[in-house]
Amino acid sequence: MAENGTAVRNIVVTGGGTGIGLAISTRFAEDGDHVTIVGRRREVLHAAAGELAEKRGLDVTPVVCDLADPDDVEGALPQMPDRVDVLVNSAGSRELAVGAGPHGLLARWRGDFERNVLTAVLLTESLRDRFRDGSRVVTVTSVAALRGGGSYGASKAALHAWNHSLAAQLGPQGVTCNIVAPGTVAGTEFFGSRLNDAELTRRAGRTLVGRVGRPADVAAAVLFLASPEAGFITGEILQCNGGELLGR
Numbered sequence: 085m086a087e088n089g090t091a092v093r094n095i096v097v098t099g100g101g102t103g104i105g106l107a108i109s110t111r112f113a114e115d116g117d118h119v120t121i122v123g124r125r126r127e128v129l130h131a132a133a134g135e136l137a138e139k140r141g142l143d144v145t146p147v148v149c150d151l152a153d154p155d156d157v158e159g160a161l162p163q164m165p166d167r168v169d170v171l172v173n174s175a176g177s178r179e180l181a182v183g184a185g186p187h188g189l190l191a192r193w194r195g196d197f198e199r200n201v202l203t204a205v206l207l208t209e210s211l212r213d214r215f216r217d218g219s220r221v222v223t224v225t226s227v228a229a230l231r232g233g234g235s236y237g238a239s240k241a242a243l244h245a246w247n248h249s250l251a252a253q254l255g256p257q258g259v260t261c262n263i264v265a266p267g268t269v270a271g272t273e274f275f276g277s278r279l280n281d282a283e284l285t286r287r288a289g290r291t292l293v294g295r296v297g298r299p300a301d302v303a304a305a306v307l308f309l310a311s312p313e314a315g316f317i318t319g320e321i322l323q324c325n326g327g328e329l330l331g332r
């Protein structure tokens with residue numbers, strides 16, 4: 085039994101080694117669930133798993149995989165649990181340092197599609213036969229998908245359309261599929277050095293609550309949609325942005 089008195093669930097969190105994914109993984113592991121965290125960088129992933137498993141005694145397994153590479157995904161499948169109760173697609177990123185002209189555009193658009201769409205789609209579709217009645221798929225997109233945001237926002241918006249189909253296909257099996265769309269979240273690797281104090285203040289001013297988000301804010305939204313009680317919510321987009329879309 086898990087800490088909260090329910091049966092231990094198998095959770096897979098992509099991007100679970102850093103930022104929002106790490107906050108989500110920590111919450112599930114603290115509840116007593118078994119958590120598999122997925123990412124490309126072995127040292128980052130193992131450090132996160134070591135912190136949670138060895139130091140805190142939580143049940144966390146690292147799986148190194150580039151989720152945009154189908155060979156890598158295929159190779160990682162034997163390391164994933166046979167039954168997946170919750171899949172959280174949090175892996176994703178945005179690359180600004182691309183060149184100009186059509187080649188730069190191609191690199192940016194194709195890159196954002198690979199980084200954000202394929203990382204969710206390849207693994208989720210590959211794990212379909214491991215979902216059971218009551219399983220949950222939660223995919224992290226962005227307010228940029230709703231507000232506009234170039235190739236990055238477009239790639240996240242593509243996940244909204246995909247999630248809708250997925251929810252329709254898996255609904256009859258009792259599997260729910262939802263989106264959490266965060267606004268700016270500090271304390272992750274997402275912005276690199278771009279999120280300085282002035283930029284943080286500007287972004288906080290776009291919200292209705294006067295602050296940017298924390299990884300734990302997004303984790304709380306994901307945990308709710310992943311809970312057994314949320315079984316009548318599917319195909320939805322839960323915004324987690326301090327009212328940023330309303331406040332624009």
Ligand SMILES: NC(=O)c1ccc[n+]([C@@H]2O[C@H](COP(=O)([O-])OP(=O)(O)OC[C@H]3O[C@@H](n4cnc5c(N)ncnc54)[C@H](OP(=O)(O)O)[C@@H]3O)[C@@H](O)[C@H]2O)c1
Pocket residue numbers: 098099100101102103104105122123124125126128149150151152174175176177178199203224225226227265266267268269270272273274275
């Ligand atoms: N921070 C924000 O303000 C914000 C706002 C809206 C939405 N989001 C979304 O929230 C999600 C989490 O981002 P974050 O802020 O927590 O940033 P982060 O710290 O950079 O986390 C992204 C994670 O994804 C993993 N990842 C990226 N590409 C991967 C791939 N091809 N295969 C496997 N793992 C991959 C990274 O690990 P490796 O590099 O080791 O692979 C990293 O652990 C992303 O989808 C992002 O688009 C973030």
